[in-house]
Amino acid sequence: MAKLQKSIDKRNALIKATIELVNNNGFHATPMSKIAKMANVSPATIYLYFENKQDLVNQTYLEVKTKYTSFVFETYEENASIKIGFERIWKRIAEFTMNECEYSFFLNQCNNTPIIDESSRKEGIKHLQPLLDLWERGRKEGLIKPFADHILYAFSINPLSFLLIAQKQEEFRLTKTRIEEAFQSAWDSIKQ
Amino acid sequence: MAKLQKSIDKRNALIKATIELVNNNGFHATPMSKIAKMANVSPATIYLYFENKQDLVNQTYLEVKTKYTSFVFETYEENASIKIGFERIWKRIAEFTMNECEYSFFLNQCNNTPIIDESSRKEGIKHLQPLLDLWERGRKEGLIKPFADHILYAFSINPLSFLLIAQKQEEFRLTKTRIEEAFQSAWDSIKQ
Amino acid sequence: MAKLQKSIDKRNALIKATIELVNNNGFHATPMSKIAKMANVSPATIYLYFENKQDLVNQTYLEVKTKYTSFVFETYEENASIKIGFERIWKRIAEFTMNECEYSFFLNQCNNTPIIDESSRKEGIKHLQPLLDLWERGRKEGLIKPFADHILYAFSINPLSFLLIAQKQEEFRLTKTRIEEAFQSAWDSIKQ
Amino acid sequence: MAKLQKSIDKRNALIKATIELVNNNGFHATPMSKIAKMANVSPATIYLYFENKQDLVNQTYLEVKTKYTSFVFETYEENASIKIGFERIWKRIAEFTMNECEYSFFLNQCNNTPIIDESSRKEGIKHLQPLLDLWERGRKEGLIKPFADHILYAFSINPLSFLLIAQKQEEFRLTKTRIEEAFQSAWDSIKQ
């Protein structure tokens, strides 16, 4: 329906604007009015789609996280070997992190800052369940270190966030070669 | 001098209050008035010590970063072997990260957020120069992977930040054993 | 349109309040909040119509100056004799000065004080162009002293401002007779 | 006495600073702290010499007015003819107005603005008593128009203030010749 579509478009525009503005200015220093302006909408209209500013950010966070997760596992097949399976997931995460900087940067900011409601963030790393399952299998097979998921995540996945920020601050450029190197470090850090 | 000491005390109280409040509420949502109240001074007094809110946060950041760096290298001796040297530095960082959560959390927030002036953050990871030197030596000796500093940092040091946050959100407890495990992952990720 | 009219009314109320308060208290000592209260709007509303306090005063100044000029030349006809022409303009200025004390006093305060932006005041006495033209003609016909416009203005027009203030401070009452006397002085001061 | 002199020096420095700052920024926008700084004195010290900010400005006004008056009549001799007497006083006023712009500008601002207490300004033009006496004599001798003092003042003396401001705003330069012209206008405006 054209009408419904228009609504969805507006909601999307608002979320897009939120991401861009929060990325560049932080949550503070992004007034609702600016978000409205960038989305070509009246400030009052925001409140038809979201309860309030907090809700807007929370929903934006969840939306982006969902995009992230579904991209990451889109190509995943459960029956690959541990290393191959991990490599595929890792490369997808790396691809997302680098190609969708806006999304990744936003997620990162939310994860390191009290701008998101506890409840929205509470899930932690559960959204990566297939990866956690893979690790579990790997631990059983003696291929992955018998460490907690958080440790494995901290050393093999999270570093990509740091590289993203370093790149954004132009201290560093993440080339193809370097991604391969990064993967090697990631794998070494978790493999038995 | 009693007067000078009083001034220093006040400045410290302000910085302490800033850290605590920004950690819990974020830079936005910590009004100067609350900082003043927590430091037991009038809001106007803040402006005797800092130019404005931005300056207060910038200076707080630099102060904390300095504490961090000097703690980390306090016990460092250059002529240890690569692995021992790295282990010592890493453990000091881990110790600081876990014991001085307030400081670490604050640093982390500043590093992942546009609340700090570019110029204040510009240094990147240069403050860890002795560690970078160690890596350089390690690469030459063929003990450390021949990767860029940022990659080594991302995989061996930065993960501690993630573990800190996970702990703060009570998803995870970082026990002695787990620190040992974490170190093992760190070392595996960078060793040749 | 009712809505547009309401907007215009509000803007006018704000300008009126500004004039009255600045006249009585000076630019300092007239907080925006008082202006808002007198105009029956919220302080925040002022900022829908004016960029900031400076802009409010600048615009008020320009508005009042426009009222002044158009009143002064409303009845003017170019082809009268020099003396008649001058008398008509002078009398209109006198009328405005005395009947619209609020406006005149405000203009006077702006002209003698650094509360107005240079740019807003820059025009000087150019707004009285028809009078300047008349003087030019008068000089050519040998009826007016061959002096600079500023001198003619200083001695024939500006004195009314002083009389206004003297009256406001109740040192002096400007009666019909005295206006005639004043005109005589004005004319004598510029006539050849 | 050296001590007394030092006190007087400080008071003078404060008054000088007040004049300069109020001239350039207006009464608002000249904080006590700036006055103190310009006078090389602590803010607290001001309150040893003046009750408060209002008192400081009032006293500055009176001081400057006194300087003005005594300069104007310094060379005056009562027994000159009306025209000569007037010319002498007028020229002294012109000299003061042009040479001591800072003082004149300050006086002018106080006279056209509600920054001075009514009581301090109440005297009006009484400080020019010898001139008023001269006019009275002139009226009796039929040489001066039989008009109120305020009118004579408005047209013959006050115009100099306008010329001062025009000059300050660089619309106009007051040369020797122009001063002669101005005098002619002044005299014509009051002479019978």
Next chain:
DNA sequence: CATGAATGAGGATTCATTCAT
């Protein structure tokens, strides 16, 4: 659904003034 005008509550900052020394 959509809006733009309106606003109350609050925030950063300034400043005249005081006070302990």
Next chain:
DNA sequence: TATGAATGAATCCTCATTCAT
């Protein structure tokens, strides 16, 4: 007498949110 540190009270301005249309 002189001061610099300290502050409470104000001031300008912003912004999330609402409401009449």
